[in-house]
Structure formats: structure tokens, C-alpha cells
Amino acid sequence: MAETTGTATPETLAAAGDDGVRRRDFINIAAVTAAGVGAVGVVLPLISQMSPSADVLAESSTEVDVSAIEPGQTIKSIFRKQPLFVRRLTPLEIEAAQEVPLGELRDAQTLDERTKEGHLDLLVTMGVCTHLGCVPLGAVEGENKGEYGGYFCPCHGSHYDTAGRIRKGPAPTNLLVPEYEFTSDTVIRVG
């Protein structure tokens, strides 16, 4: 270290101990280290301030009453400022979803894995296309449900089936099933 800091004059060499380390080397390392730790300490809050703030996080769970949804009907709710689709599947739609061999699926999941036990007819998904985040059509009566009778994203043409699974188009994964639980027989809490 001694040769990297300052010029080695006879005086400074004399100031070095037997091991060739001068007091100034210690001061240099200590100062730069302290400044480095300080810089990291400043950068962390600068990065962290960009993450969702407390009020945004406070709105991060939503309760939905699912009792009034008729088979074949979908309601749109809002979860974390994004659309949430809650769909009551008809027996035909359940059958269609269960008939598909898993090998055909891009993101293999069964309908049972995507619904809660005992509520096979209640499909809760985000209304956010997994491609680039558009809201798929098919939740409102009369909208295009795509080639597989579920949802269809008009932005880049992703088709989802009745279990909200990606079947055709650029989206990489199935419509996200958010974490939720039944707080009673008719109410779910999402988030």
C-alpha cells in the first residue's frame, strides 16, 4: 500500500513502521471506506423511495361479494387499482376446461388448481393480460370471448379459455389467480 499513496521521500519512509505501513495509509483506507459506506447508505433510500408507498400498499386488499353472480356471468372488481374478474362458470364451461389435456397447455394448470376447493365454479383472476397488461375482453355480456370461450385480449390477440388459461397468442402465462380466501360462503377477500 505504501507505494500507492504519496511520494516516498526519506521522511515518509522513516515514518513507516517495520511492516512498511504508514499512518497515512490507514487514514486513507479508513476515510474512503467510511465514505463508501455512507454513499451506500444514501443510495438505499434513494432507490427505496420508488417502491409503492404506505397508502398504496394500504389499499392492497379487496373484499368481493360473490353471491349474486349468476352462472355464465362475470363481475369486474378492482384489486390494487387493476381489474379483477370474478366469474361463475356454467357446467358446460367447467366441462370444457376439464377436458383439455394438460400437455396442450402453454402454462399447464388444472381448473382445480385455479379455483378453491368446493368452489370449482368460481374463477377469480386478474383482468390483466399476462402479455403486456391490457384488460382482456369477455367479462361483459356480448364482448368477444376469444376462440376458447374465456377471455380475449384485443391488444395483441391472446386467447384464454374458460379457466383463464392462455391457449393462443403472445401471452406467456395464464391469467393470474391472486391470493384470496372465502371469509364467508358468499364473500371473498383478495390480497
Place this chain on the structure above:
Amino acid sequence: MSFPWAKQYEPATGLTRWLDERLPLPRLVYNAVGAGYPVPRNLSYMWNFGVLAGFFLVAQIITGVVLAMHYAADATVAFAKVEHIMRDVNWGWLMRYAHANGASFFFIVVYIHIFRGFFYSSYKAPREMIWLIGVVIFLLMMATAFMGYVLPWGQMSFWGAKVITGLFSAIPLVGESLQVWLLGGFAPDDAALNRFFSLHYLLPFVIAGAVILHIWALHIPGSSNPIGVEVKQESDTVPFHPYYTAKDGFGLGVVLIFFSLMVFFLPNALGHPDNYIEANPLATPAHIVPEWYFFPFYAILRAFTVDFIISAKLWGVLAMFAAILIWFLLPWLDRSPVRSGHYRPLFRKFFWFGLIPCMIVLFICGGAPAEEPYVMISQIATAYYFLHFLVILPIVSAIERPEPLPNSITEAVLDKDTNATAPIAG
């Protein structure tokens, strides 16, 4: 650096002499864009577009600072604030239309500037650094324009922000958290709008700084020229002022006629009508498109539809960024010693009948809905785009036999009149 025959700055008055000894700012200007900067005498109008880009940068900063005085980056009022500017603020409509169309014109002149560089190989030694900084400026422009488009908080603003930040979610493992971090929430909202406003105000000044570096790097070797033969003697150059200040001034006048036509008669022609609908997180517009100047890159993004090792989405994102980052490699991909396309018969054919049609096709596909035949056409055009830069350009530059070059700019201008070495105006 400059050529030895460059005119020296002579302070004319006592005041400028006093200033020159303390802060030689007039000397700097004189040597940068005044009579002290010798420039090749044969520059065509294709060499106007750097100055034009500089003009639009300044125009965007001025109109933008004015708009910021009347705007508020709050999701509940942002949309109304834009209408407030349009209807209530004195001359607000003019400031906003000039700013919106100014962005389009900034991109038009920069695209011409870049393609001028492609044709005349302006990126070649010793001008690589000018080119590299230029690509950085273009990337900064894209980021700035994207964030500016979000501020009116219309439907296209919102969904554009969602789709573009959604690109980051394609990154494996960290993508989802990265998108949430960028937005400061789970979807574009107040947090995103505010940070975009902050950065939209900041980045133009970063661009201005990069422009200074761009010009600084340019002044080391001096400007390139349409025949691509370097300056050899005094008779090859004329002083920037008054020759090119006049030529650039005339070009600026012509461009401002077209700019005025757009601002006063077709102010919304380049925008999207859906952006006059307030942002609604629960309803996607039928057909999300970016601003027109992003169409070619948007087409490349959407050209990837099949998963291969990584997801199609990630391929699209990587290809879109690669389409621009590839420009950084141009000085080393094109190895021909000849610069100008005028003397490169094969290169010239691939430029006019390869790259240009490819860009036009990508432009059309980027604005079209994501359905056939546009998807397949954009896949072919995307393949050609990368093929052009990575394969065709290196091969052409290796096998091509260039046409004979003039010995000097003077010779080219005076049609081989070798006696004419005295400086001639014009």
C-alpha cells in the same frame, strides 16, 4: 482542435477584450458555430438536420417549461389540467400544440439525421464517438417522449405506460418487482405520473448536455461531407458563419413552414383521438398504439409470437432494444474504407432497396392491429432488419468494389479543375 487555417477570434471592443481574458465565452461560440469553425464547402441540405434537431430541442424545452407552469401531475386533475391549458390559459393551446407537434418534428429531423449518417457512413473513424453519443441522445429522446406522452393522462397515456413498463416484467425473476418499483404501485397511478413528470422535466437537460458532448466530439475531426473524402486544404472548407448559418437558417425557415402547417391546421393529425378520453384502468382501448415515431420498434416488439428457450414476450423486448443498441456497433460492422454511399454501388442498393423499405414496412406494421397479415410481414421485416446490420453490411463492405473517389473536396466541387485552389465563395 480545428484546421490550422481557421480564423482566430479577435475581440473588437474593450469590453469583449476584457471578457475574453476572464471568461472567453464569445471565443467559444466563435470557434464552435462562428467564423472560427471551417466546414467542408460541399455540404448538402442533408447536413441541416443536426442544427434543426438542436432547434427543436430548444423549442421543446421552452414550450415545456411554459406548460409545466399550468399543469399538475396528479392523476385526479392531470387530464383536466390539459383541458385547462387548451381552453383557459392564454395561448395555452398554442404552447401545447407546439409542444406535441414539436416532439414529432424533433423525431422527424432526428430520423433524417440518423439515416443521413447511415447513408454517408458518418459513424466511421474518426467519428465513432460522435455516433455513439448520438445513439445515447436518441435513447434519451425515446425515454423523454414516452414519459411526456403519459402526462395528459388520457387512455393512450395510461395504457402506453402500462404496456411499456410491462416490458420490464418480461425480465426473468426480478421483472414483476422491477415493474412495481418503476411504477411505485401495481398499475400506473399518481406515483408513476409524478415520477414521469419529474423525469420528463429533467431528461431534456440531460439531452442538452449530451448534445454538447456530441458537438464537442464533432469539432475534433470536423464535419463529414457528402463525398466522404476528408478535408485536406483550406480551399476544401468555408467558415461556418456566414455560409452555414445562412444555409441552416434557410432550411429552418422551410421546416418551420411545415411545422406551422401542422400546429395551426392539423394539430391533432399525429396524435391519437383516444388520448382525449380520460385514463380508465378498467377499460383497454380497442387498439393500443404508441406515438407514430415508435411504430417501427413497436412492430419489432410484437413480431415475436413463439416461445423459444425464453418466452416470446422476452424475445420481443430484447429484439426491440437490440434494434437500437445494434447501432452502437455500426462503426465496426461496416468495414469499408469508403464512407459515402455515392461511391458504394452495392451498399447503396441495400440502403435504398433494403433498409429503407424495411423501415417503412415496420412503420406500417407498428401502427396496424396485431393480426395477420401484419404479424407475418413484421416478422419478415424484423428478420431483414437484423440481417441488414449483422450480415449484409459486413459482407457488402468486404466484397464491394467502390467507385473511384475524388482526390479532394475542392476537386469534386470544381469538377477536377485542379488549378482552382483559391477559396471560392459558395
